Amino acid sequence: MRREEVATFAAQWAAAWNRADVEAVLAHFHDDIVFTSPTALAVAGTATVHGKPALRAYWRAALAGIGTLHFTVDRVLWDPASRELAIIYVSRVDGRVRRMSENLRFGEDGLIIAAEVFHGVAGED
Template identity: 80%
Template sequence: MESFAARWAAAWNRRDVEAVLAHFRDDIVFTSPTALAVAGAATIHGKQALRDYWNAALAAIGTLHFTVDHVLWDPSRRELAIVYDSRIDGRDRRVSENMTFDEGGLVAAAEVFHGVTGIG
């Protein structure tokens, strides 16, 4: 799963929403505290709504860079946690993005946890 996390971060660093979405189910359930401010709800339902949210969020920022620190994978639960350092418009913070995969290898649910801004 380290290679998945590396590809995921590289897609974000290119701002390639479609490459990130390629790993998600059409009926994805995605929860993030940032979504509340951008999309008006903390939980996003469906790939198109997630695409709209991410495109709106990217349009509102200048620079973005994710650096994966480590990944935690539980194969019996098909759960992945990507722990990474996020730098957005010069603000650093630690993030954990937790994903649950279906039997076909697509992300069925994801939840993002943000740490304190200014870690770097």
């Protein structure tokens, strides 16, 4: 991906989450995705989710427990050599505000093969 494509990808990613469109987000993930998140531990019982069906189930369960969600992209960091993208964003979930980083590694086919989410300090909305 070129720099312009990375920014577009991040904007579309946030827009899909803001619509709670799990399938639109999942469309960018490989079937054998390995996804790690502190929230997954609370929702799915494991911090690392393996495979697209398990990721779908985790995200649907997480969204079922949320009233409002809005992501605003702050910036993106792209390493073309390793095909790694970090999306730095502000997450607003049910009035709780946190800075977050979603770190995504793309395979040669352009799909995300590994992802890890980092949560920052909580703030006020």
